[in-house]
Amino acid sequence: MSGANVTTRRALNAPSTVARRLLFMALTLAAPAILLMGLLVATQYAEGQRRFATQLTAMTRALSLATDRQIGQGQSILQGLAVSTALAEGDLKTFERQAREATQGRDGWIVLMTPDLQLINTRIPPGQPTPVAPITPHSWQEMTTGKSNVSNLIPRPGKTPILGVNMPVLVRGRLLVLGYMQNPSAFHALMAAQGFPESWTASIVDRNAAVVARSRDQEKMLGRQASAEMRKAMARANDGVVYTHTLDSIATLSAFSRSSTYGWTFIVGVPRGEVDRAVLGSLGPALAGAALMIALAVAAAFGFARPISRDVRTLVGEAETLAAGAPLDPARSHLLEIAEVRRSLRAAADVLRRREDEASQAAERQQLMINELNHRVKNTLVVVQSLARHSLRDGGLLGLRQFNDRIHALASAHDLLTRRSWEGADLGEILAETLQPYASQVTLEGPPLPLSPNSAVALAMIFHELATNASKYGALTREAGRVTIVWRREGRARAEIRWEEVGGPPVSPPQRKGFGSRLVAASLKGELAGSATFDYAPEGLSCVLTILATTRV
Numbered sequence: 001m002s003g004a005n006v007t008t009r010r011a012l013n014a015p016s017t018v019a020r021r022l023l024f025m026a027l028t029l030a031a032p033a034i035l036l037m038g039l040l041v042a043t044q045y046a047e048g049q050r051r052f053a054t055q056l057t058a059m060t061r062a063l064s065l066a067t068d069r070q071i072g073q074g075q076s077i078l079q080g081l082a083v084s085t086a087l088a089e090g091d092l093k094t095f096e097r098q099a100r101e102a103t104q105g106r107d108g109w110i111v112l113m114t115p116d117l118q119l120i121n122t123r124i125p126p127g128q129p130t131p132v133a134p135i136t137p138h139s140w141q142e143m144t145t146g147k148s149n150v151s152n153l154i155p156r157p158g159k160t161p162i163l164g165v166n167m168p169v170l171v172r173g174r175l176l177v178l179g180y181m182q183n184p185s186a187f188h189a190l191m192a193a194q195g196f197p198e199s200w201t202a203s204i205v206d207r208n209a210a211v212v213a214r215s216r217d218q219e220k221m222l223g224r225q226a227s228a229e230m231r232k233a234m235a236r237a238n239d240g241v242v243y244t245h246t247l248d249s250i251a252t253l254s255a256f257s258r259s260s261t262y263g264w265t266f267i268v269g270v271p272r273g274e275v276d277r278a279v280l281g282s283l284g285p286a287l288a289g290a291a292l293m294i295a296l297a298v299a300a301a302f303g304f305a306r307p308i309s310r311d312v313r314t315l316v317g318e319a320e321t322l323a324a325g326a327p328l329d330p331a332r333s334h335l336l337e338i339a340e341v342r343r344s345l346r347a348a349a350d351v352l353r354r355r356e357d358e359a360s361q362a363a364e365r366q367q368l369m370i371n372e373l374n375h376r377v378k379n380t381l382v383v384v385q386s387l388a389r390h391s392l393r394d395g396g397l398l399g400l401r402q403f404n405d406r407i408h409a410l411a412s413a414h415d416l417l418t419r420r421s422w423e424g425a426d427l428g429e430i431l432a433e434t435l436q437p438y439a440s441q442v443t444l445e446g447p448p449l450p451l452s453p454n455s456a457v458a459l460a461m462i463f464h465e466l467a468t469n470a471s472k473y474g475a476l477t478r479e480a481g482r483v484t485i486v487w488r489r490e491g492r493a494r495a496e497i498r499w500e501e502v503g504g505p506p507v508s509p510p511q512r513k514g515f516g517s518r519l520v521a522a523s524l525k526g527e528l529a530g531s532a533t534f535d536y537a538p539e540g541l542s543c544v545l546t547i548l549a550t551t552r553v
Contacts, residue, residue: 049253052275053241056255056268059202060239063194063266064259067204070190071150071262074165074180077102081110082169082178090172096120108182111164115140119176143177144168150262152206153184153223160184161223163212184222187213200270201246207263209234211247221247226267230254234265244269425456427497431485434460435467438476438483446487449495449549458523459547465520466499466543474541475504495549501540509536 081087081102086094092112099110100122112120115137118130135143143149143166151164164179187204191213196202202215209226225231229244239257246252252269259266427449435442451459467476467483475481481503489495501507524530530547 049275052253052270053255056241056253056270057239057257059194059196059268060255060257060266063191063202063204063268064257066190066194067187067264067266068259068261070187071165073106074108074182075167077106077108077110078165078167078178078180082167087169087171087178092119096122096126100126103180107186108180111179111181112169113177113179123181140177143179144175150264152208153210153212155223163187163206184212185218188215188218191215196268199274200268201250201252202269203267205265205267209265212264217248226265230256230267234258243272425451425453427451427459427487427495430456430460431463434463435483438467438471441476441479441482443482443484445485446497447489449487449489451549455528455547455549458528462520462523462545463499470501470504470541473505474507475501478504489549490546493548495547497545497547499541499543499545501542504540506538507536507541508538 081095081099084095084098086092086098095112099112099120103109103122109123110120111118111122113133113135115135117132117134121130124130143151145168149166151166153161153163155161160183162181162183164181166177166179169176169178191202191204192215194202196215200215203211203221203226204213205226206212209231211221211224211226214221224247226234227245227247229242233240233242233244234256238260239255241253241255244252244254246254246269250269251272253272253275254267254269256265256267258264428444428446430451431444432439435444463485470476470481470483475483481501484500484502485497486500487495487497520532524532524545524547528545528547530545532546533544535542
């Protein structure tokens with residue numbers, strides 16, 4: 001047998017790799033054709049969107065022109081009445097008759113207003129009193145500074161909102177406002193006449209983005225703000241096309257256009273599903289071709305994946321055997337990667353056996369740590385319960401502030417102990433952490449004095465109470481006040497800590513013992529096996545603590 005034949009035979013018998021099989025599968029896919037069809041679909045979809053955008057923009061412009069004509073009718077009436085001789089001479093009775101004749105057969109009415117009341121209102125029968133309707137100074141200024149203007153939607157408690165076209169006029173030298181008022185239904189009828197498809201939503205909103213008229217659910221949506229998405233788009237530009245949602249949560253492709261004359265905005269939206277159906281309906285053949293190619297690719301993938309799946313299932317059985325602790329039998333692999341995994345499984349079996357003993361020991365250590373943590377958590381909860389019961393006994397903001405301060409002191413001690421892995425802390429560190437807010441007025445002096453975790457927490461609470469008392473009644477109430485803390489050992493198991501205040505107001509013994517005093521006494525007795533003596537000298541409080549100093553928990 002020649003060398004070339006031997007090489008060929010070895011190549012044929014060599015296991016294939018996952019990378020080779022996946023590469024061959026990828027080459028069988030009609031990737032270029034699918035990419036081309038995807039590009040075609042995207043292009044056609046964008047073109048369909050553009051056509052809809054153009055159509056919607058034309059709709060908004062048509063709606064704008066129709067609304068302009070509707071408003072223009074009111075302006076024409078006002079312009080005719082503004083030049084009335086009766087109005088200029090103050091003959092309001094004659095002018096009212098002229099105003100009623102001008103609005104006869106129309107859906108609007110005339111109002112002649114001062115800042116405080118309506119002099120004429122043609123909606124009210126002749127002879128009846130007109131309503132008192134005060135106008136804010138800002139609104140009055142807006143109505144009297146231009147030749148004419150169109151209002152936003154005017155809310156009326158318990159009544160349907162109205163709209164107005166306003167024009168300032170002079171009556172015998174007095175500045176008044178002549179208004180042509182209308183119900184929003186006039187604009188809704190105008191919009192209904194545009195013949196929008198039933199599934200579309202057309203709206204007119206005022207300068208505050210409040211709905212003036214809507215092609216659907218007019219009464220329900222009247223006065224509501226346009227959707228947040230639409231308001232953001234309107235803030236960025238005077239017109240455009242955006243993806244948004246209607247007020248009844250219908251996803252739409254919407255066009256909007258703001259009137260440069262009146263500031264109202266006209267919106268027309270088409271449901272996105274309708275847009276998608278119209279565009280995608282013309283892309284049926286392309287989509288079918290892409291689906292067919294994808295199906296062929298899936299079939300090829302299944303064909304190539306079948307031998308890989310067999311080998312993987314064999315590996316699953318071997319993994320279960322390994323988990324049961326049984327020996328693994330030799331097996332032939334069709335793929336190089338599977339053979340490597342089998343070798344790794346056999347190596348892992350040896351490693352797992354060596355680690356069983358280590359895992360058992362780790363479990364014992366973990367259980368010990370859990371028991372220790374449970375013990376510390378229970379102790380901490382008891383302390384917090386006591387602080388809450390006594391600090392909040394009288395209620396009020398002061399009690400809550402005292403409770404928060406005590407919890408903060410407890411947390412600071414826990415933070416320090418956590419940084420020390422709960423192996424204890426030095427007295428100097430505990431004092432520096434607890435008295436940090438008063439560092440500029442506090443002097444600490446003493447040798448290293450290691451404390452157990454429980455002792456450290458107890459002393460942190462004690463010195464927090466002493467500092468709080470000094471900041472309320474003692475040396476820390478004044479900038480010149482000072483607190484000196486000096487400690488020293490007494491033998492191998494005891495320590496003495498001296499707290500001295502100077503520079504504060506005169507001191508007198510307390511009339512009663514508060515929770516702070518009880519906390520100090522309880523902590524000394526329970527955690528520190530110690531005692532305390534207090535000297536309420538007029539020049540400043542002195543306190544001597546004698547404690548058990550040991551590093552054992």
